[in-house]
Amino acid sequence: MADNKPIDNVMKKPRRKTRLLELRADIPAGLYFAAGASFIGAFFLIWLLLTSFGLVPPLFLPGPQAVWMELVRQIGEGILGQDVAASLYRITLGWLVSTLLALPIGILMGNFKFFEGLLEPFIDLVRYMPAVAFVPLTILWTGVDDGQKILILFIGTFFQEVLMIMDNVKSVPREMIEVSSTFGLSRWEILYHVILRYALPGIWDTFRITLGWAWTYLVVAELVAAKIGLGYRIMRAQRFLQTESIILGILVIGLLGLLTDMAFKFAYKRLFRWMARKG
Amino acid sequence: MTEPLLEMNNIWVKFTPSKRPEVVAVEDASISVRENEFVSLIGPSGCGKSTLLRAAAGLEIPSSGEITVDGQPVDGPGADRGMVFQAYTLFPWLTVSENIRFALKKTSLTSAEKDDRVREYIRLIGLEGFENSYPNQLSGGMRQRVAIARALVYRPKILLMDEPFGALDAQTRLLMQELLLQVWENHRSTVLFVTHDVEEAILLSDRILVMTALPGKIKAEIMIDLPRPRSIIEMESSSQFAAYKKQLLELVREEARKSFSRIPDKREA
Numbered sequence: 001m002a003d004n005k006p007i008d009n010v011m012k013k014p015r016r017k018t019r020l021l022e023l024r025a026d027i028p029a030g031l032y033f034a035a036g037a038s039f040i041g042a043f044f045l046i047w048l049l050l051t052s053f054g055l056v057p058p059l060f061l062p063g064p065q066a067v068w069m070e071l072v073r074q075i076g077e078g079i080l081g082q083d084v085a086a087s088l089y090r091i092t093l094g095w096l097v098s099t100l101l102a103l104p105i106g107i108l109m110g111n112f113k114f115f116e117g118l119l120e121p122f123i124d125l126v127r128y129m130p131a132v133a134f135v136p137l138t139i140l141w142t143g144v145d146d147g148q149k150i151l152i153l154f155i156g157t158f159f160q161e162v163l164m165i166m167d168n169v170k171s172v173p174r175e176m177i178e179v180s181s182t183f184g185l186s187r188w189e190i191l192y193h194v195i196l197r198y199a200l201p202g203i204w205d206t207f208r209i210t211l212g213w214a215w216t217y218l219v220v221a222e223l224v225a226a227k228i229g230l231g232y233r234i235m236r237a238q239r240f241l242q243t244e245s246i247i248l249g250i251l252v253i254g255l256l257g258l259l260t261d262m263a264f265k266f267a268y269k270r271l272f273r274w275m276a277r278k279g
Numbered sequence: 280m281t282e283p284l285l286e287m288n289n290i291w292v293k294f295t296p297s298k299r300p301e302v303v304a305v306e307d308a309s310i311s312v313r314e315n316e317f318v319s320l321i322g323p324s325g326c327g328k329s330t331l332l333r334a335a336a337g338l339e340i341p342s343s344g345e346i347t348v349d350g351q352p353v354d355g356p357g358a359d360r361g362m363v364f365q366a367y368t369l370f371p372w373l374t375v376s377e378n379i380r381f382a383l384k385k386t387s388l389t390s391a392e393k394d395d396r397v398r399e400y401i402r403l404i405g406l407e408g409f410e411n412s413y414p415n416q417l418s419g420g421m422r423q424r425v426a427i428a429r430a431l432v433y434r435p436k437i438l439l440m441d442e443p444f445g446a447l448d449a450q451t452r453l454l455m456q457e458l459l460l461q462v463w464e465n466h467r468s469t470v471l472f473v474t475h476d477v478e479e480a481i482l483l484s485d486r487i488l489v490m491t492a493l494p495g496k497i498k499a500e501i502m503i504d505l506p507r508p509r510s511i512i513e514m515e516s517s518s519q520f521a522a523y524k525k526q527l528l529e530l531v532r533e534e535a536r537k538s539f540s541r542i543p544d545k546r547e548a
Contacts, residue, residue, distance in 0.1 A: 189384075197372055198371070272372075
């Protein structure tokens with residue numbers, strides 16, 4: 001793009017035509033957010049249009065208004081609050097139990113080849129087993145109370161989480177561990193002060209991702225023998241063909257999942273300021 | 280002449296990668312470094328010079344041979360030997376002064392003494408004003424300066440440097456060499472320095488050991504009898520420097536050619 005005209009305005013930013021679809025190029029922040037917002041807007045608009053002109057029968061796809069009415073009804077009757085509380089409790093506990101076990105085990109596996117050799121083959125085997133297939137077994141083992149739901153969420157989360165934490169721990173460069181040993185630190189001091197410190201942002205991201213997975217296992221967990229819960233509400237609505245209730249349940253689960261994800265991302269930025277390139 | 284501070288006698292280091300033949304990285308190498316001496320190990324890449332240095336640090340266990348520091352046998356890494364790597368090893372979650380202070384964790388200094396010591400070494404590497412910066416905010420040269428300060432701050436008996444300027448651009452490299460030269464000439468300490476850069480080795484060293492291509496043996500020992508304080512500018516026009524350079528380049532090139540015409544080994548020794 002040679003320009004033979006004399007440069008008379010040096011301060012002016014070089015003007016090059018910015019193409020929208022330039023490889024890897026940045027686009028204005030406003031455009032970025034506007035694009036995302038209008039896509040969601042368009043989604044709801046198409047939904048509204050499809051349903052209000054009777055293109056799709058309400059039984060298959062009720063309109064946004066019907067879902068809204070269902071939301072108002074469920075809030076009014078106190079059903080939604082009850083369901084959200086029950087599901088949140090199960091997810092939090094299932095994920096917490098999974099994390100409390102995955103953290104020490106993953107740390108051991110990532111640092112000591114013995115534990116990796118001992119546990120990885122077994123974990124690799126179990127993690128491909130579908131959590132939903134464990135539903136009958138878990139009922140047999142733990143009955144039909146919250147314990148069974150929590151166990152399903154645990155099975156769905158733990159075996160992936162432990163391997164991810166192992167990888168997080170392994171990401172510490174060898175030289176960083178070696179240089180720490182030249183300061184006279186013991187193995188355990190290096191593990192605590194260097195390896196865990198270095199791996200923490202990655203582990204935090206693993207927390208965020210696995211909690212998201214726990215949300216997706218909710219319906220499976222509340223498939224059988226539940227009396228309340230967002231997943232249960234969806235299964236029940238299926239029986240009575242209350243399509244608007246199904247859609248409401250899906251939207252609420254999606255929204256709550258998104259909120260927890262955002263909370264973790266927000267905390268990440270707060271906790272790991274040193275990750276930022278410019279402080 | 281003082282007693283050798285670091286002594287490595289008849290060191291052999293062998294690796295046995297799984298399902299592949301044994302690799303002899305270091306073959307019967309003997310080195311001694313006297314107190315306050317600056318010794319460089321040079322040789323073609325993959326010749327085992329880093330392995331030998333890592334053995335001195337206690338990070339690699341020799342298959343046979345003995346290593347002593349100040350008469351004490353080496354059986355693992357310890358605070359009597361400081362190490363600077365080519366790769367960036369600063370802790371990204373700590374600021375410049377916290378990184379340097381970290382190396383004092385196991386010393387018996389009081390908190391105030393540690394603060395003084397950290398300040399002293401930040402001044403030494405010329406990074407005043409960057410005390411509270413995180414490594415991510417520093418250039419490569421600055422990071423290596425902090426790594427050097429961190430390796431010196433607890434006053435190890437010997438400083439082991441494994442191509443510390445290898446990842447830096449040519450300009451920064453020259454400045455870092457000048458800085459190290461100045462620090463060393465003002466605060467004599469014992470250094471064993473690994474590099475493949477002949478000029479760097481001559482500029483800095485009292486003595487240079489040339490290693491052969493794999494298996495790494497000590498091939499030649501050259502005393503660098505150039506007056507100190509030295510400077511890069513003076514060296515450029517010194518005929519003595521040019522003579523050393525020619526002699527060393529010939530020695531290294533001969534070995535480099537040997538390893539060049541051989542099937543490369545995965546293990547970068």
